[in-house]
Amino acid sequence: MDDDDLCPAERFLVHGRLVRTPRRGDDRTLVLEHLAAQVLAPGEEASEPEVTERVAALADDPVRLRRDLVEAGLVGRRQDGSRYWRERGTRHDDEPGARPRPPDAWD
Numbered sequence: 001m002d003d004d005d006l007c008p009a010e011r012f013l014v015h016g017r018l019v020r021t022p023r024r025g026d027d028r029t030l031v032l033e034h035l036a037a038q039v040l041a042p043g044e045e046a047s048e049p050e051v052t053e054r055v056a057a058l059a060d061d062p063v064r065l066r067r068d069l070v071e072a073g074l075v076g077r078r079q080d081g082s083r084y085w086r087e088r089g090t091r092h093d094d095e096p097g098a099r100p101r102p103p104d105a106w107d
Contacts, residue, residue: 007095009034016097018059021068029072035065036074037092041099045085051075 009031012022018035022028039054040046046054052062059065066084069075076087092098 007034007092009092016058018065021064032068032072032074033090034092034095035059036069036072036086037090037095037098039069039099040075040084040086041101042086042089042093043104044099044102045083047083048077048081051084 010016012018012020012027012031018031022031035055035058038058039051051066055066055069056062066075070077070084073087074090075084077084093101
């Protein structure tokens, strides 16, 4: 993959990690959608420890990123915080590095 194939969200990441959330709304949405595709695939559900581990691999502040994904409507969570799932698909779901869809995933 060369630089022309990189997702535009990559310009906000340092070695694939979110160090600082972009201030501009469109850039923030772009980055959150890109990272959501790496945390949970459409139709995938995971426990809080699994999600936290995945988010920690992508961000210096994993708790904040997890909260930002939920607040952006990209990731849903049970009220008790025990389970998480993807709320909607994004254009980033087919990018290299995106989580593979489970066999019983919704489309």
